[in-house]
Amino acid sequence: MKNRVRELRTEQGLSQGELAAAVDVSRQTINSIEQERYTPSLPLALALARYFGSTVEEMFDAHH
Amino acid sequence: MHITKATCMGVAKSKWFVPLFAVALGLIVFVAQWIGGDPGSGLISFAILAGFGALFLLGGRSETIRGLRGDGSDERFRQIDIHATALAGLAVIIAVIVGFLVELARGHNGDPYAWLGAIGGVTYIIAIVIFRIRG
Numbered sequence: 001m002k003n004r005v006r007e008l009r010t011e012q013g014l015s016q017g018e019l020a021a022a023v024d025v026s027r028q029t030i031n032s033i034e035q036e037r038y039t040p041s042l043p044l045a046l047a048l049a050r051y052f053g054s055t056v057e058e059m060f061d062a063h064h
Numbered sequence: 065m066h067i068t069k070a071t072c073m074g075v076a077k078s079k080w081f082v083p084l085f086a087v088a089l090g091l092i093v094f095v096a097q098w099i100g101g102d103p104g105s106g107l108i109s110f111a112i113l114a115g116f117g118a119l120f121l122l123g124g125r126s127e128t129i130r131g132l133r134g135d136g137s138d139e140r141f142r143q144i145d146i147h148a149t150a151l152a153g154l155a156v157i158i159a160v161i162v163g164f165l166v167e168l169a170r171g172h173n174g175d176p177y178a179w180l181g182a183i184g185g186v187t188y189i190i191a192i193v194i195f196r197i198r199g
Contacts, residue, residue, distance in 0.1 A: 025138040028127050032140060041139050 002061040006034040008052045023047045079121065079135040086117030157184055 009019050009030075016034070020027040023044065032038035033048075040048065042056075049056045090113030097106030123129030130136025131144070164177035 026127060026130075026136055026141065029138050029140040038140050044139060 001039045002036060003033060004054075004059050005030070005048060008054065008059070009034075012052075019048075019051070022051055079130075079133050082133040083117035083121040086113045086120065090114050090117070153184075157181070160184065 005019075009016070014022075016030045017027045020030045023030075024047075025044065029038065029040075033040055045056045045060060049059050052059065090110040093113065094103070094106035094110040097103065097109060120129060120133045123133070127136060127141070131141040137145070160177050160180045164174045164181055167174045167177055
């Protein structure tokens, strides 16, 4: 699923590992989300959106 | 708004469970083969399982190893685990069906493949019903 995770993460100067630790998943899971190979669960999508002070709708685009 | 730690995606579990389980299983297999009069093969079985346990424990930071032993398992790895388990189950079911048919063709009654197939089929149906009810 198309998303803005990489964009928001790099804006804040975070590594994949740091973001992964913040939302309690593996670094590889963050990488898979950014590569649009893995669609996160609703709880993880919410956690990512909250972490970046955004909304799920703003971060994830289900139409692509 | 920043959060420091999510609570529901869950990465951390003890990395000791799978290695200790492998060693315990190895001991049980050793005792079973010892009782069966073949302690030498039992020792080999124990060594193989203990080796797997050591591999899991000392497997470094590989995502596969960490996911399998539990301490690196998050929601994505759990999905991978479910798919891998389903594939492994499919392989076993195919083997059971082939074994059952071969036994029938050899003039036998299909045991133990008939029982294994029945256990698998009944478990599958019960699981479908339970998971459907749980939503």
